Amino acid sequence: MNAQNESLMAASLYERIYALVELIPKGEVATYGFLASMVGECSARQVGYAMAATPEALALPWHRVINRQGKVSVRAAGEGDSKQRRLLEDEGIAFDKSGKLDFAKHGWYGPDWEWLQENGYQHIPPPYFG
DNA sequence: CTTATGACGCGCA
DNA sequence: TTGCGCGCCATAA
Numbered sequence: 001m002n003a004q005n006e007s008l009m010a011a012s013l014y015e016r017i018y019a020l021v022e023l024i025p026k027g028e029v030a031t032y033g034f035l036a037s038m039v040g041e042c043s044a045r046q047v048g049y050a051m052a053a054t055p056e057a058l059a060l061p062w063h064r065v066i067n068r069q070g071k072v073s074v075r076a077a078g079e080g081d082s083k084q085r086r087l088l089e090d091e092g093i094a095f096d097k098s099g100k101l102d103f104a105k106h107g108w109y110g111p112d113w114e115w116l117q118e119n120g121y122q123h124i125p126p127p128y129f130g
Numbered sequence: 131c132t133t134a135t136g137a138c139g140c141g142c143a
Numbered sequence: 144t145t146g147c148g149c150g151c152c153a154t155a156a
Binding site: 132133134135136138139140141142143 | 145146147148149150152153154155156
C-alpha cells in the first residue's frame with residue numbers, strides 16, 4: 001500500500017467521492033447512487049451535496065454524474081442543468097424526448113476491481129444494467 | 131454556537 | 144402509479 005492509497009483511504013467523504021468522479025471516462029456517466037455505493041457508508045444524497053460543492057479548481061468531470069432516472073438532475077436555481085446536458089451532448093450522448101439517456105450505451109462500470117480494492121472502496125456492479 | 135441550503139434514491143402506503 | 148419520510152456532508156451567515 002503506497003502513500004497515495006493511504007491518503008485516499010483516510011480522505012474525507014467528499015474527497016473520496018471526487019476521486020471516483022475523476023475516473024469517469026468521456027462519453028460515459030455514473031449515477032449518484034452508484035458512486036455512493038462504491039464509496040460505502042454514503043448516500044446518493046451526499047454525492048449530490050458533494051457535486052454541488054465541487055471546487056472549480058479540481059476541474060472534475062462533474063457533468064458525468066446523473067440521477068437514477070437517466071436524467072440530468074434539475075437545479076433549484078441557475079442554468080447548471082442545461083449546461084450539464086450540453087457538455088454531455090458534446091461528448092456524443094443523446095437524450096430522448098423525456099430527457100433520458102441510454103445507460104446501456106453510456107453507463108460507466110466503475111474502476112477496475114483492483115483499483116477499488118487498493119483504495120478501500122466497495123466493489124459492486126452498476127445498478128443500471130439490468 | 132445555531133440554522134438554512136443544496137446535483138438523490140429507497141421503501142412503503 | 145404518485146406521494147411522503149428520511150438519511151445526514153460541508154459551508155456560509
